[in-house]
Amino acid sequence: xxxxxxxxxxxxxxxxxxxxxPIKGIPIVAVILIGLIVAIATNKLWALDFFHVVGxxxxxxxxxxxGLLIGPMVLARLSISAxxxxxKRFMPKMLLIVPTLVTMTLAGGFQLxxxxxxxxxxxxxxxxxxxxxxxxxxxxxxxxxxxAPANLAILFELKKPEPNPRLISVLMHRFIYGSAILGIMQxxxxxxxxxxxxx
Numbered sequence: 001x002x003x004x005x006x007x008x009x010x011x012x013x014x015x016x017x018x019x020x021x022p023i024k025g026i027p028i029v030a031v032i033l034i035g036l037i038v039a040i041a042t043n044k045l046w047a048l049d050f051f052h053v054v055g056x057x058x059x060x061x062x063x064x065x066x067g068l069l070i071g072p073m074v075l076a077r078l079s080i081s082a083x084x085x086x087x088k089r090f091m092p093k094m095l096l097i098v099p100t101l102v103t104m105t106l107a108g109g110f111q112l113x114x115x116x117x118x119x120x121x122x123x124x125x126x127x128x129x130x131x132x133x134x135x136x137x138x139x140x141x142x143x144x145x146x147x148a149p150a151n152l153a154i155l156f157e158l159k160k161p162e163p164n165p166r167l168i169s170v171l172m173h174r175f176i177y178g179s180a181i182l183g184i185m186q187x188x189x190x191x192x193x194x195x196x197x198x199x
Contacts, residue, residue, distance in 0.1 A: 018088045020155045025096045032100055040111045048112040055104025056193075060186035062097065067180025075176060080165045083172055084158070091154050091175075098151075102143060106136065118196070125196045132192045139185050142178055150175045 039047035075083060118125045154171045157163045 018092060018158070020092060020152075020159065021095060022092050025093070029096055029100050032104065036104055036107055040107060043111070043115055045112075045115060048108050048115060051104045051108030052112050055101050055108060056186075056189075059098070059101040059105050060183070060190065062101065063179045063183035063186050066094075067176055067178070067183040071173075071176030071180060075172060080169050083169050084163070084165050087154050087168055087172055088158055091151050091158075095148075095151055095155070098143065098147065102140065106140070124199045128192055128196045128199070132189060132196070135185055135189050135192065139182055139189070142182055142185075147175055147178045147182070150178065 035047075036051050039051055075086065078086065113119050113129055117123060118129050120126065150171045154168055154175070157168055157171070
């Protein structure tokens with residue numbers, strides 16, 4: 001009875017104390033995307049490299065942190081009511097952070113490859129880049145086809161007058177496991193990209 005009461009208390013006001021999309025973060029995302037567009041339009045090597053490397057590094061770190069540290073070491077040990085409270089604070093931020101990092105990494109990287117001529121089949125880097133594109137394509141499918149819908153489902157569930165804490169817990173685990181898969185694939189991408197850089 002005590003646990004049921006604590007879960008109900010944790011979810012009873014969930015719709016009134018958080019935003020699905022953190023409004024304060026939108027200007028930051030807008031500045032980053034404008035900078036990325038300018039980098040692509042001007043085709044500046046340093047700017048393209050900056051967006052690709054910084055975006056990729058932060059995307060990798062986020063996936064590894066969420067999937068291999070926060071998930072098994074923190075969330076797995078929390079009660080359902082604590083997972084609900086964690087979700088209300090964490091998931092809206094991820095809704096802005098992950099798509100921004102993915103866009104930085106992929107758009108900056110593709111333009112960088114064009115700028116350096118790596119997309120030409122005769123280049124020695126071409127085969128490695130095709131392999132990287134395949135890995136990143138699968139990662140994009142996981143991120144947008146599984147993680148993003150799970151994230152949105154959690155947030156919309158939390159906005160209901162009486163959210164289902166067990167459903168939120170299941171969706172959080174789906175998000176965490178997906179992040180772990182992406183983190184492992186990110187390591188494979190890093191191995192490929194460092195190989196490209198040394199050819």
